[in-house]
Amino acid sequence: MNYTDYNAKAWDAIAEGRTEDGRAQFTKIISHEDYLRAKAGILQVSLTSSKYVPEYWFPPLMGKKLLGLACGGGQQGPVFAAHGAIVTITDLSSRQLEHENLAAKREGYSITTLLCDMEKPLPFADNTFDIIFNPVSNCYIENIQPVWEECARIIKTGGILMMGYVKEEHFMFDPDFSKDQSLTTVYKLPFHSLRDLSEDRKQEMRKKQDPFLFSHSLTEQLGGLIKAGFLISDLYEDGDGGGLFDRYMNSYVAVRAVKN
Numbered sequence: 001m002n003y004t005d006y007n008a009k010a011w012d013a014i015a016e017g018r019t020e021d022g023r024a025q026f027t028k029i030i031s032h033e034d035y036l037r038a039k040a041g042i043l044q045v046s047l048t049s050s051k052y053v054p055e056y057w058f059p060p061l062m063g064k065k066l067l068g069l070a071c072g073g074g075q076q077g078p079v080f081a082a083h084g085a086i087v088t089i090t091d092l093s094s095r096q097l098e099h100e101n102l103a104a105k106r107e108g109y110s111i112t113t114l115l116c117d118m119e120k121p122l123p124f125a126d127n128t129f130d131i132i133f134n135p136v137s138n139c140y141i142e143n144i145q146p147v148w149e150e151c152a153r154i155i156k157t158g159g160i161l162m163m164g165y166v167k168e169e170h171f172m173f174d175p176d177f178s179k180d181q182s183l184t185t186v187y188k189l190p191f192h193s194l195r196d197l198s199e200d201r202k203q204e205m206r207k208k209q210d211p212f213l214f215s216h217s218l219t220e221q222l223g224g225l226i227k228a229g230f231l232i233s234d235l236y237e238d239g240d241g242g243g244l245f246d247r248y249m250n251s252y253v254a255v256r257a258v259k260n
Contacts, residue, residue, distance in 0.1 A: 003194060008093055035079075047163065048164040057128070070203045072096025089114070122154055145228070
């Protein structure tokens, strides 16, 4: 099994609640009450962990074609639909897309969901979308420049790309804090699960159904967007929601970019 297929199954397991994983918060369908608040005009969605995306990052969403890239789970899609956007959601996990469809069925709105690997060419025509919304996800793929190139292809000129990513330095530390509630640098950058972890550790991850991870540099993240034809218009940092990393640094960055 290649790592993409493995990560898809790992996220299926997280979405089904079969693992004890902090990522489970990103698989819980929005509540009916929060959907009603979105219908009433509240626009609260996240690209990272804790902070909501500033509302001024968004144009009026009514009638806008919006792609949620690697965005399944039934969390952001319902909010965008409540604001009148024409929403398409893609994800590598079929279970995450099931959650998306369950939310749409419960609330009675239309949505398009597609199972796809964002490392491969995206199944959309050129200049299709007004907005692309890509929460933290590119840490689960090895190569991100093809993603930025595809986003530039399928978004309209002047279209807005919003994305979140994990800072590269996060991956220098051993992510297993069960024995020692402190941070110790272990890995050199760039980090690559399949190359840098021992066979015993990789076997442990498979047993726990943890996804494999890959770090990406600032050059790949922001420089890659610029190379693909985007202009960076805003960004902010975010913590990990009260976890161990919050004692030392912000682990996440959210970026707003516009196709030039």
